Amino acid sequence: MFIRKLKIDEEPPIDLLLLADPSRVIVEEYLQRGECFVAESDNQLIGVYVLLPTRPETVELVNIAIIETQQGKGLGKQLVMNAIEMAKLKGFRTIEVGTGNSSIGQLALYQKCGFRIVSVDTDFFTRHYPEEIFENGIQCRDMIRLSQDL
Template structure:
């Protein structure tokens, strides 16, 4: 992974909504958490290829609210690199647990998190029905429940 840098955005920096929308359905949904999150971009040779938003749940728990890698850079290890960087950031900030949620139908995403050390621990029933105004479909299946995964730090 040559020339990769993780950079924390300042509150005055433009948010990479194009990337953020790869992981969340609408700007309105993103705006519910993004301004209370620390936003990091993954840069390669001056190009923004990834993004992650970290939201503090408590003094001990940090949630990955959004994580995405540009389509042209997916399936090349950049997502796992980004996760490793986020784990290290959370550890240095003294968090004890890193949490992430994804659709129960997102088998590829669940496998990705499990490959990177996360374990399932809870299910938020009807999350995507109650928190989004329009039904969301992935691979022809309506999203309903959110699977929560966590990794002790």
């Protein structure tokens, strides 16, 4: 897998980004302010992540997705680790990520990659998303915030 920054003249992979965040409006908003990185294998786009500076010395991993046919192969962990390294190279001192309370696999993944749970934004998804979101048979209501010092 080869990971690179999205070129200025390239269209971001919206369909792939929408796998991780169902709001096109929110995705397009953070794409304008953040940096998008894509993962390719055999000339096929298989993954994406977006880094968004949020405060001095702090960056947030606001989206990370792998195409469905390639999920469960450890590629998500490679993308997270690449995002951490990219954040270090860019001089950030902290990287943050948020995920839904119902995102059991993602919560495990982020903790395996060194993130620690730091807070819960109660009712984030019910406040910011018009449609109810269900995952793993659980309604996604709260944003679980995780952080890692770099």
